[in-house]
Amino acid sequence: MKNILVTGGAGFIGSNFIKFALQNSDYNIINFDKLTYAGNLENLSDISGDKHYTFVRGDICEKEDVVKVITGKKIDTVVNFAAESHVDRSILGSREFVHTNVMGTQNLLDISMKSDVSKYLQVSTDEVYGSLPEDMKEIKFTESTPITTNSPYSASKASADLLCNAYYHTHKFPVLITRCSNNYGPYQFPEKLIPLMIAKATDGEKLPVYGDGKNVRDWLYVEDHCSAIFEVLHKGNAGEVYNIGGNNEWYNIDIVKLILKLLGKTEEQITYVKDRPGHDRRYAIDSSKIQKELGWTPKHKFDEGISKTIGWYKKNESWWRKVMSGEYLNYYEKNYSTKL
Ligand code: NAD
Ligand code: DAU
Secondary structure (H helix, E strand, O other): OOEEEEEOOOOHHHHHHHHHHHHHOOOEEEEEEOOOOOOOHHHHHHHOOOOOEEEEEOOOOOHHHHHHHHHHOOOOEEEEOOOOOOHHHHHHOOHHHHHHHHHHHHHHHHHHHOOOOOEEEEEEEHHHHOOOOOOOOOOOEOOOOOOOOOOHHHHHHHHHHHHHHHHHHHHOOOEEEEEEOEEEOOOOOOOOHHHHHHHHHHOOOOEEEEOOOOOEEEEEEHHHHHHHHHHHHHHOOOOOEEEEOOOOEEEHHHHHHHHHHHOOOOHHHEEEEOOOOOOOOEOOEOOHHHHHHHOOOOOOOHHHHHHHHHHHHHHOHHHHHHHHOOHHHHHHHHHHHOOO
């Protein structure tokens, strides 16, 4: 590996991954991003002058953009983070999710296969496995859990995974798939649970908890997700899926209460609102395959990771205030006006 194309590198996980890769290798990283509402070059301002880093604005759905970057930058490895990533947005409208997540992945696979790309990693999600029963804690998602999608977002991600699998089996194109649980950490867009609650708590506003607040998510610090992807790139077997997770299940309501406590706020700010339609009850990842076969383990304990994250949002208030203005406000009004 020499020249890695990171698509969606201006988003939350992609930007963290680029910094991780620059710190841990001398690969040339080419960040290819359309800069949708979720893409923000400020996330990378600290490394914009690095000689191993280049930004190219482009759309994974556009053939010309992708051909130009892959051939022009002599790309040998592709890591695809680019996606529409927010479940609530996919409920308000799924067209963009199918376009970007499915058609964009197909375009990337096709052009990568016909060029000199010799490794393609698809960053997928545990949401493709559907929902787990909340009372059977011994059951977790493994790599052989059947795909059962419940939201337009997860359906679009699963479709992309199936295409990856098809390109591996039909064309022998060396594809790797990772499926991670919920990430948290610096630079996460404040439409997602943890940064949204930090922002609302800071401003003394109501914290909207969906349904009974007893949905369960398995949280992983973003840097641990990045290190896992790095391991899979180096040691993973083509055609295989690797689950990534922190073995760290939390009820949403407990996360919200913890954030309020760490910010010195009271629980009076919590408000229960109408549930997300089709809301998956519980996610939990069994990551024993990547741990045993590739030797990966998460480094961050949750209490340390969440304190670090809250500290980052406190210190970088101007970052999230800027991204919460503009288009975000229209989305917030649309999503929450029927819930609150
Ligand atoms: P994000 O929404 O923060 O970032 C997505 C990035 O993709 C943005 O920079 C955006 O501009 C870019 N993008 C969107 N459409 C594009 C297009 N057509 N062409 C080029 N760039 C485009 O997302 P994230 O939370 O960083 O997630 C990154 C990936 O990881 C996604 O594929 C997501 O499904 C997956 N994932 C996320 C989580 C999580 O907890 N956030 C967990 C597991 C997997
Ligand atoms: O599991 C991996 C997935 O995690 C990724 O593939 C997705 O890209 C990412 O967005 C995330 O999906 P979730 O739907 O789990 O994350 P979100 O932060 O939107 O919500 C987490 C939980 O919190 C979920 O049960 C819904 C609940 N929630 C969320 C919001 C935004 C609330 O109760 N209130 C809210 O306002």
